Amino acid sequence: MTRLAVIPGDGVGPEVLAEALPLLEWARNRGRKLAWEHFPQGADHYLATGETLSDATFSRLRDGFDAVIFGAVGDPRIPDGRHAEGILLRLRQDLQLAVNWRPCTPFLASHSPLRDRSVEAQRLEVFRENTEGLYCLQGTREGGHAVDLAIHTEAAVDRLLNEAFRRAETLGAPLTLAHKANVLKFGHGLWVARFEVLKAKHPEVAARGMHADALLCALVQDPTPFGVIAADNYLGDLISDLTAAFMGGMGMAPSLSYAPHRPFRCHALAEPVHGSAPDLVGRDQANPTGAILSLGLLFGHLGWSAEAERVDQAVAKALQGGAATRDLGGNLSTQEMGAAIRADLT
Ligand code: NAD
Numbered sequence: 290m291t292r293l294a295v296i297p298g299d300g301v302g303p304e305v306l307a308e309a310l311p312l313l314e315w316a317r318n319r320g321r322k323l324a325w326e327h328f329p330q331g332a333d334h335y336l337a338t339g340e341t342l343s344d345a346t347f348s349r350l351r352d353g354f355d356a357v358i359f360g361a362v363g364d365p366r367i368p369d370g371r372h373a374e375g376i377l378l379r380l381r382q383d384l385q386l387a388v389n390w391r392p393c394t395p396f397l398a399s400h401s402p403l404r405d406r407s408v409e410a411q412r413l414e415v416f417r418e419n420t421e422g423l424y425c426l427q428g429t430r431e432g433g434h435a436v437d438l439a440i441h442t443e444a445a446v447d448r449l450l451n452e453a454f455r456r457a458e459t460l461g462a463p464l465t466l467a468h469k470a471n472v473l474k475f476g477h478g479l480w481v482a483r484f485e486v487l488k489a490k491h492p493e494v495a496a497r498g499m500h501a502d503a504l505l506c507a508l509v510q511d512p513t514p515f516g517v518i519a520a521d522n523y524l525g526d527l528i529s530d531l532t533a534a535f536m537g538g539m540g541m542a543p544s545l546s547y548a549p550h551r552p553f554r555c556h557a558l559a560e561p562v563h564g565s566a567p568d569l570v571g572r573d574q575a576n577p578t579g580a581i582l583s584l585g586l587l588f589g590h591l592g593w594s595a596e597a598e599r600v601d602q603a604v605a606k607a608l609q610g611g612a613a614t615r616d617l618g619g620n621l622s623t624q625e626m627g628a629a630i631r632a633d634l635t
């Protein structure tokens with residue numbers, strides 16, 4: 290029995306997950322053995338109880354579930370985002386979900402800047418390290434002096450790079466490491482050194498390093514030569530919002546965080562790339578596609594490849610049929626878009 294923990298979180302998180310969660314029922318009706326349970330963690334829960342994610346709840350998630358399905362965190366009432374640190378960043382870090390896979394799936398939605406290009410031009414996958422770098426939450430600010438510590442360990446870098454090489458090999462795609470080792474000599478120096486070692490072990494992958502600033506310019510001009518892009522936490526965060534634009538916008542992009550070495554029962558977390566979108570909350574306007582596609586990624590990760598493929602096909606069919614929320618230039622509501630995609634999942 291696969292057990293999934295559902296954390297809808299804040300803002301549009303619950304709205305987009307409401308459209309994605311019927312896919313669990315659908316998978317179960319197809320014979321997949323799964324159960325799921327909702328958790329209240331998020332801004333309301335934090336403001337009411339003072340709890341972000343208690344040690345007891347974290348242990349239950351870690352040992353009693355196989356994966357987490359996450360909506361979004363972020364609430365204007367908590368401007369410093371401390372509950373987001375306590376919930377989402379803690380889950381990523383303490384579950385050791387070093388790999389954040391953010392594929393940019395080629396659907397050529399109407400608002401994609403690539404809509405007039407061939408589908409192949411959009412085939413991009415970002416592998417973002419997800420547990421350390423600048424996001425390790427260590428630093429100081431005293432007077433006019435601020436420090437954010439960036440920690441990079443060979444263990445996490447290797448976990449990320451191994452998956453990126455493995456994926457590039459499977460896709461027969463080139464692999465580019467985004468870095469700034471020309472300036473960040475220590476941290477990104479480690480990334481480049483490990484990349485060179487693994488490159489020697491994967492002679493069949495066309496692998497190269499590239500300065501991230503130059504990469505961004507080249508990527509916007511022509512994404513065709515880029516297949517898989519590997520990056521540290523910060524650069525991967527930025528690059529994957531850019532590739533979301535290639536899909537049509539923030540509402541489209543899915544992600545799966547996972548721990549390749551599976552240190553705990555709970556080894557994956559599916560969530561759309563976007564945040565809580567406070568500007569859209571309660572309007573039934575958020576695009577649920579990224580959340581739905583994230584569930585598709587999770588299905589594939591659980592070995593349910595038929596279901597994963599069907600989810601991608603359902604999204605492609607709905608978009609081809611003209612289904613579009615406002616961010617894609619259409620006028621479907623969140624619920625209508627969800628229904629349009631699920632129409633193919635019977
Ligand atoms: P955001 O992703 O919430 O929104 C950025 C833009 O994308 C906004 O214009 C928004 O309207 C649009 N957008 C987002 N989701 C959409 C959807 N499903 N459909 C259509 N349009 C969508 O990023 P932000 O505004 O920088 O951050 C808002 C809050 O979310 C902050 O508190 C931030 O920290 C948090 N955040 C959380 C996550 C996460 O939970 N993984 C990710 C990013 C940001």
Ligand code: IPM
Binds near residue numbers: 362378526564
């Ligand atoms: C994302 C978000 C998060 C991140 C924030 C909310 C901590 O931007 O999932 O991309 O930076 O990882």
Ligand code: MN
Binds near residue numbers: 526527530562
């Ligand atoms: Mn982000």
